[in-house]
Amino acid sequence: MIHVRTRLTADFTVVSNALAQRRGSAVTVGVAVYILSLPTGTPVSIAALCEHFTEGEILISRALRELEQAGYLERRRERGPGGHIRTRTYFYDVPGGGPDPDGPPEPPKPRRSRKQPAAAAATPTSATVQETVHAPTQAGAETPIPLPDADPRAVAVLAALRRVDPRLVLSGQEAARLAPAVAQWLAAGVEAPQITELLTTRLPDRFRARPAAILAFRLREALLPAPPPSAHPVDRPAAVLPFQTCDGCERAFRAPAPGHCRDCRSGDRLRAAG
Numbered sequence: 001m002i003h004v005r006t007r008l009t010a011d012f013t014v015v016s017n018a019l020a021q022r023r024g025s026a027v028t029v030g031v032a033v034y035i036l037s038l039p040t041g042t043p044v045s046i047a048a049l050c051e052h053f054t055e056g057e058i059l060i061s062r063a064l065r066e067l068e069q070a071g072y073l074e075r076r077r078e079r080g081p082g083g084h085i086r087t088r089t090y091f092y093d094v095p096g097g098g099p100d101p102d103g104p105p106e107p108p109k110p111r112r113s114r115k116q117p118a119a120a121a122a123t124p125t126s127a128t129v130q131e132t133v134h135a136p137t138q139a140g141a142e143t144p145i146p147l148p149d150a151d152p153r154a155v156a157v158l159a160a161l162r163r164v165d166p167r168l169v170l171s172g173q174e175a176a177r178l179a180p181a182v183a184q185w186l187a188a189g190v191e192a193p194q195i196t197e198l199l200t201t202r203l204p205d206r207f208r209a210r211p212a213a214i215l216a217f218r219l220r221e222a223l224l225p226a227p228p229p230s231a232h233p234v235d236r237p238a239a240v241l242p243f244q245t246c247d248g249c250e251r252a253f254r255a256p257a258p259g260h261c262r263d264c265r266s267g268d269r270l271r272a273a274g
Contacts, residue, residue: 013033013036013037014093015033015036015093016093016094018094018095019032019033019072019093020033022070024066025062025063025066027053027055027059027060027062027063028062028063028066028067030053030063031049031053031060031063031064031067032063032067032072032091034049034052034053035073035091036091036093044089044091045171046060046061046064046169046170046171046172047169047170047171050162050169051169056159056162057159057162057169057170057171057172057175058155058159058172058175060172061171061172061173062172067091070095071092071095072091072092072095073089073090073091073092074089074090074091074092075087075088075089075090076088076089076090150175150176150179150180150183151179151180151182151183151186153183153186153192154178154179154180154182154183154186155175155176155179156192157182157186157192157195157196158170158175158178158179158182158215159175160192160196161196161199161200161215164196164200165200165203167203167207167211168199168200168211168215169211170211170212170215171212174210174212177212177216178212178215178216178219181216181219181220182195182219185219198218199215199218199219240254241254241255241256242254242255242256244257244258244259245258246259246260246261246264247259247260247264248260248261248264248267249261249263249264251263
């Protein structure tokens with residue numbers, strides 16, 4: 001191999017060899033380099049990354065987890081004004097590194113107010129910062145389900161929804177939360193194409209909430225569809241014969257038509273034989 005290098009003076013990103021030559025998934029390295037090339041403040045959620053890459057949310061989520069375990073990525077949950085929880089994502093060009101010493105100085109932290117909570121102050125880094133606003137936390141909130149613990153068949157059904165409607169892009173955590181409801185339908189014998197049709201038919205033209213919230217509502221409120229008819233016929237019990245009155249002894253017995261009971265018929269045969 002022979003390098004043909006061009007000296008760039010603009011529109012370039014400095015990437016360490018440790019990251020560029022990292023062993024493992026090429027998706028992980030590609031996601032890391034792409035995030036490093038973005039300006040600070042650009043959203044780097046799973047949905048935003050899926051709009052750029054052709055890989056699905058499962059591979060993108062796995063790449064982000066690998067970068068987080070390696071120390072390149074850090075997520076912090078901070079409380080902002082009004083009690084809302086804000087998730088900020090910090091990306092380091094060196095694993096576990098701090099702010100760039102040649103970069104801008106750290107902004108002063110806002111003063112606390114007795115009536116209002118302190119605003120979330122972030123330490124600037126040399127990489128992208130993502131802010132995601134969540135609803136205020138409540139006591140007894142659901143614990144996030146790790147994606148590996150979710151039913152893989154249910155996750156596959158949820159991941160394939162974006163092929164029907166490109167707006168139905170789910171993060172790994174959203175797919176893990178919705179997977180138990182889909183797994184319940186699969187366990188009831190409902191096929192994956194039927195679940196996809198129920199979740200994607202007659203969706204609104206504009207979403208006023210996250211796609212995961214719309215899907216959760218449909219999974220919660222929709223009636224469990226009936227499974228397809230079985231190919232093997234089910235053996236049904238024979239019909240119960242009605243009661244008849246014996247013409248000989250007037251005892252009750254079950255038979256399809258009036259006549260003699262078993263004892264009278266046996267006696268008639270014995271007399272005929274004698």
